[in-house]
Amino acid sequence: MNGVRAPFERFTRQGAAGGSPSVSADTEFPLSRATSFASQFAAVYLNFEAIRSQERAARLAPYLPDGAEAQFGWDGLGRMAAGAVQPYGTEIVDRDNAVVTLAFQSGNRRQLLSVPVFHDSQTDRFVVSGRPGILPAPTPANLPPVSAGERDEAAEAELRTPLADFFKAYAASDTASLQRYAAAGVTLEGFGGAFTFVQLKSLSVPLVGGATRDVTATVVWGVPSGATPSPGSTPSDPGDMSGKLEQAYLLTVVKQGDKWFVKDIRGAQRSVG
Template identity: 55%
Template sequence: MARRSTVHDPRIADGPGLSATLDAADFDTPPPRRPRRGGWSGGGGRWLVWTGRIILWALIAVILVNGVRAPFERFTQQESASPAGVTPANKGFPAEQGMSFAAQFAGVYLNFNPDDAASRSRKLAAFLAEGMDPQMGWDGFGRYAAVAIQPYDIEVADAHNAVVSVAFQSGPRRLMLSVPLYSSGGEAGRRFVVAGRPAILPAPAPAQLPQVAEPETDDATAAELKPQLEGFFKDYADGDTAGLQRYVAAGKSLPSFAGAFTFSQLKEVVVPVGGATREIQAVVVWAVPNGDVPATPSATDPAAVGGTLEQVYRLTVEKQGDKWFVADIRGGGRVLG
């Protein structure tokens, strides 16, 4: 009995077993990809494009912020420099130059006598506007003299107009002259003219000096210092440099009067309680010469004695060893004691 062959013939359709015919679907489906390890899955140089965009937008943002902030800062700075309602000093009027001009005018205006009327008129012309009275209200009679003329105060109306107060002395009286001025603003604010008639006014009364408590004094040290100070002031007046240095503290050097005055008397020494360095006051009487003849305080002839002038000094004294020495000398304040 013959056996059937088990070998499948591919030519036989619908036969059992595996078919050797290829399915088209096998070609349409791509093979699965294996995952990549590391790196960025972006395509090509796309990451460079995004980085550039980020930098560009950041730059644009900085430019916009600075562009908005700069005008705002300038505006706020201007506001802080010139707050609303605040005007420049003296409202723009050149006060210092104007006060000097007024004081110079006062020196001419406040001094007159009939013998000098024509000269005064010519001098006043340098200060007056055209067409003003050349004598500024003086009728040509009487005499007046003023000294110690100094600018005192100014009241500014605006950038062109002000009234200057000038202090002066006439005889025993201290007075004020009020001078109206106009400034044209030309030549850097140095052009002025007297804008109207001046007015003489009383000066302010002297201030009331309050009483102060007297300090505790060291009379024993004052007695110890007095002979030292007498020698010091004698050489201080005479200008004896070598002699003066004997009374001056080590390492210090003081100028002298070099004979301008003659020492007459050490009237008072006020020494406060303290240590080896103290600030004291000394009341000194100087002999003032009569003319070119030096004063001689011990002379019996009044003409040779000359005059006297009492003054107050502050001295810094230091005790070195068993002696006191002068370290500094200045003008005194209020006399204490």
């Protein structure tokens, strides 16, 4: 056997003869670092095009064992683009081996990539120990409907104007205005002008509760285009136009006297319906 090929073929044969060995309770495989290593590998492995094959081979080399094919299974034709590589799961095979599964996005498809990884405990180094495998990712879960519950329409009417003013100040990080709407002892920062307030589209206040309520608000933000139009010009590229983005928030509000104040703001929970 060629001495250069031997390390790669040894890695790819591991576990093939006797199936998956049992893992003892004292197994200490460095999961987080192996996942980081596999994630970096996947970001290179999943992106290729024929005119940049040499660049890809050079970028793959730090992850592959001696004797591995430079393109690691790709024939040098066609192209593929992938991103949003994230950890999905890990199967520890034994003290030195694991299979790291990563989720990624390619076009309009969400998929998985399983990467076998070997850890050399003597040198504390990693290497991809065999061919990866692309798998389909699970489809989205079915979301069962939930009832909306009774709403306090009187409180909604009271809150609509002050919350609209609050979100306007929140978008601009208008400190003075924010403090007028913040509960005692609460400091709110806001977006600092990254978005502009367009509309408080909906507001839901549950009927139950006293002076402190958790309310759900749907807000429309204006998204700046980032472009600087010429005077009198009309943008023809949609990317140069200011957009709108709906977001949902859960706010804890407190009533003191006849006024409502914001105690906390965070992302909303699941939608009803």
